[in-house]
Amino acid sequence: MRTALVIGTGLIGTSAALALASRGVRVHLADHDPEQARTAAALGAGTDTEPAGTVDLAVVAVPPAHVAATLAGAMRRGAARGYIDVASVKGGPRRDLEALGLDAAALASYIGTHPMSGREKSGPLAATADLFEGRPWVLTPGRDTDTEVLNLALELIAFCRAVPVVMDADAHDRAVALVSHMPHLVSNLVAARLEHAEESAVRLCGQGIRDVTRIAASEPAMWIDILSANPGPVADLLSDVAADLDETVRALRALQSADEDKRLGGAGGIQEVLRRGNAGQTRVPGKHGAAPTSYESVIVLIDDQPGQLARIFADAGRAGVNIEDVRIEHATGQQAGLVQLMVVPQSVPVLTAALRERGWAIRQ
Template sequence: MRSAAVIGTGLIGTSVALALTGQGVTTYLVDRDPEAARTAAALGAGLAATPRAPVDLAVVAVPPAHTASVLKEYQDIGLARFFTDVASVKTRPLMDAASAGCDLTAYVGGHPMAGRELSGPLAARADLFHGRTWVLTPSAFSRAEALHHATELIELCGGRPVIMGHAEHDRAVALTSHAPHMVASLLAGRLLGAETAQLRLVGKGLRDATRIAAGDAALWADIIGSNAGPVGRVLTELAEELCAVVAALRELDDSAAGPRGKGAAELLAALARGEEGRSRIVDAERPADATQAAR
C-alpha cells in the first residue's frame, strides 16, 4: 500500500493515520472539522488535504450511524480504490450501505479492538493497535483485493486480523464491550448523589470498574444504539441475575427472617460465577500451549 486516506480524525482515525505514516504510507486526512484534520496533521499523522487521485485504501473512521452515508459520499467522488471502516458495529452499517447503493465489492468492514477512554486526535497513538485483534467482516460481495488491502492495513498498524461474520461480531462486542460500557456508566452515575466524604473512599476497584464510563457519551450512545438488539439481550440476562442478588440481599438484611441459607447461597453463587468468568479472560489471553499446561 502506497497511499491511504483517513476520513474522521478522532482517536481511532488519527491513530490509524499515525501508524500508516510511520510505515511510509502517504496518508491524507479528511474531516468535517478542518481544525481536527489540521491538529492530526500537526501531530505527524499525514496531510490535511483531499488527494488529487484515488488512493489505494480509504478508512472510514466515523460513528456507526454515519458510516454508510460517509462511505457513499466518498465512493461517489472516487476518493479510493477500496474502502474499510473502524465502526464497532458491523450489521447496521452494512445494511445501511446496501440501502444507500454503495459499491459493496470495494468495501470490507473492520473493527480494531483497541481504544482509550479519551477522545480526539490529541489522544491518538501510533502504537494503539500493536498486538491487538482487528476484526474484518467481508460481505458476500467483497472482492478479494478489497480484503487484501484491509488486511494489509492491519499489518501496517501492527494488529492481528481476524475474520468474523457481521452478526457474530455484533453479538461478541455486545457481551465484551457495549454492555460493559453501559453497566460502567450506570455504576458511575450512582456517584452523582454521593457525599464528598464517600468519594474520598473511592479506591482502585471502583476506578477500574468505571474507567470506560469516561468515554464520550454521544459517541457511545451511537455505538450502543446501533447494536441495540444484542446489547439489550445481554443486559436483560444481567438484570435477571441482579434481581436475584437483590432478593438475596433483602433476605440477609431481614433480621426477622428465619434461616438465611438461601440468600447466602445465592450471593456466594453470584460471586463465584464472577470469579470463574473473570478467569476465562485470563485463559483466553494465554498462548494455547500455556493454557493446556495450566490445566
C-alpha cells in the same frame, strides 16, 4: 499500499493515519471539521490536502450513524480502490450500503472492520501510532468481498501491528455488546451512584471502584452513537443482568431475615452469583491471548517520586523475575502508594527476598 485516505480524524482515524505514515504511506486526511484534520496533519498523520487521484485504500473513521453515507459518497466519486470502515458495529453499515442502491462492484470493494482498541479520551490529540499494537482487529468480509480489498485491509492491520480476526458481521455485533458495550453501561451505572454520594464515602474509594468505573470517563456523545447502532444486543444483555440483579437483591434481603432458613437461602444465592462470576472471569484471555494464568502479588510501599517504578523493575530484573502485571493504589492523603507486582507463584519468595535486600518495604 502507497496511498491512503482517512476520512474522520478522531482518535481511531488519526491513530491509523499515524501508523500508516510511519510506514511510508502517503496519507490524505479529511474531516467535517477542517481544524481537526489540520491538527492531525500537524501531528504527522499525513496531509490535509485532497488526493490528486484514486488512492489505494480509504479508511472511514466516522460515527456509526454516518458510516454508510460517507462510504457511499467516497465510492461514487471513485476515491479509492478499496474501502473499509472502523466503526464499532458491523451489521448495520453493510445493510445501509445495500439500501443506498450501490452496485455489486462498489459493495465488493468494501470490507467492514473494527479495531478492538481505544482510550477514554477522544480526538486527534489523544491519538498514537501504537494504539492498535497487539490488539485484535476484526474483519467482516462478505461473500462477494474482493480479495484485493481484503489484502489491503490486512496490510493496514499489519502496519498497525494489530492481530486480524475474521468474524461474521452480526456475530461481531453480539460479541462487542457482551465484551464492550454492556460493560460500559454497567460501569456508568456504578459510577452514577457516586455523583451525589457523601464526600466522606467517596474519600474511601480504593482500587476496586477505580477499576470498575474507569471506562465511565469516556465521552458520552461518542457512546450515544455507538449504542444507537447496536441497541438490540445490548438491551438483551442488560435484561439478563437486570434479572440477575433482582435475584441478588432478593438474596440480600433474605440475609436480613430473622428466619434462619431464609438466611441460609440468601447466602446460597449470593454464593452462586459469586461462583458464576469466578467462572466467567476465568474465561477472560490472559497474557498474549493465552489461557489465563494465576498470578500472586508482591506488594511494595513506594514514595510518590520520579524513578520509583523504574528502580523496582530494575531490581526485579536483577533478581531474574518477570513482572507479569502491575497495579498501583495511591494512599489517601499521603505522597505514597502500594504497588502490586503480579508474578508467577514460584517467583514470589525470590522477588520478596531480593526487594527486601535492596531496602524496599514489603507489605503482606
